[in-house]
Amino acid sequence: MLPWKELVSGFTFLGSTVPLVSSAGRGIWKPKSMGLPISLLTSVKEIYSDGFAQSNMLQYKYQGKNPDQFDNNWMRELRRTREPVIYFLGVSKGTYMPIWPVFVVGDDRINQQVFVQCDSMDSLTHYQHDNAGFDDSLAADSRDHQRAYITRLTRQRVHQGVFRERVLAAYQRQCAFCHFRHEEMLDAAHIIPDSHPDGEPVVRNGLSLCSLHHRAFDHNILGVSHDYIIHVRPDVLKEKDGPTLAHGIQAMNNRLIELPRKQIHYPDPVALQHRFEQFLSNCG
Numbered sequence: 001m002l003p004w005k006e007l008v009s010g011f012t013f014l015g016s017t018v019p020l021v022s023s024a025g026r027g028i029w030k031p032k033s034m035g036l037p038i039s040l041l042t043s044v045k046e047i048y049s050d051g052f053a054q055s056n057m058l059q060y061k062y063q064g065k066n067p068d069q070f071d072n073n074w075m076r077e078l079r080r081t082r083e084p085v086i087y088f089l090g091v092s093k094g095t096y097m098p099i100w101p102v103f104v105v106g107d108d109r110i111n112q113q114v115f116v117q118c119d120s121m122d123s124l125t126h127y128q129h130d131n132a133g134f135d136d137s138l139a140a141d142s143r144d145h146q147r148a149y150i151t152r153l154t155r156q157r158v159h160q161g162v163f164r165e166r167v168l169a170a171y172q173r174q175c176a177f178c179h180f181r182h183e184e185m186l187d188a189a190h191i192i193p194d195s196h197p198d199g200e201p202v203v204r205n206g207l208s209l210c211s212l213h214h215r216a217f218d219h220n221i222l223g224v225s226h227d228y229i230i231h232v233r234p235d236v237l238k239e240k241d242g243p244t245l246a247h248g249i250q251a252m253n254n255r256l257i258e259l260p261r262k263q264i265h266y267p268d269p270v271a272l273q274h275r276f277e278q279f280l281s282n283c284g
């Protein structure tokens, strides 16, 4: 993840600073010193409507209403030249996930969008072979599969990144059980697991938890009832051991979780209850 100010401060090229994105917030960024655009940017609001309808591709909306506006022509130029660009996806306010390299692979004038696929650095090398006259349809076919696969993986990574960012932001970047604040040790835990059909990656199905409490929650050592009270599995409550058990686990019993600042982000009581029943069934 990269903060906006790092994108704007960019890199040095031939002695001058080149931002990675347009500081004016334009979606397609072609610095003056470059022959082609170097990045595509998707805003926080547009991220799901822009990028996720098709399984093997990301979409990118045309800029403005005119399909022949110069930035839209630049996207066609990217498609024609098959040059890679960086795709910056806004996952929360001011935080972007860079995806590199991506290629513009299709143009849809009717719906005013282009299609973008992700690739890996490995196939970028193959692609350069192609440019030098190496053209094997079998290799091209396997490259298409690889791109589709990497794009799907990227989509999952983006979903996870968006979920984590949103949940952590809702809980003001602390553990909902113990208030621990080291972000590198915080996770967005699912209340209903993401493998379950109802396990949606939405804030109300999440809890911001530190590593210890995430594991304890996942393994039903700790449970949360629909009234946001933490419960410790009875047999674990009776154990005797060192300070991690006493302070980290047993002391959580009957505590109210630290709720998000906004009520709309509170955990869904129905999801909590559903999950809590699973906890109770583990209580013996």
Ligand SMILES: [Zn+2]
Binding pocket: 175, 176, 177, 178, 179, 180, 209, 210, 211, 212, 213
């Ligand atoms: Zn914790």
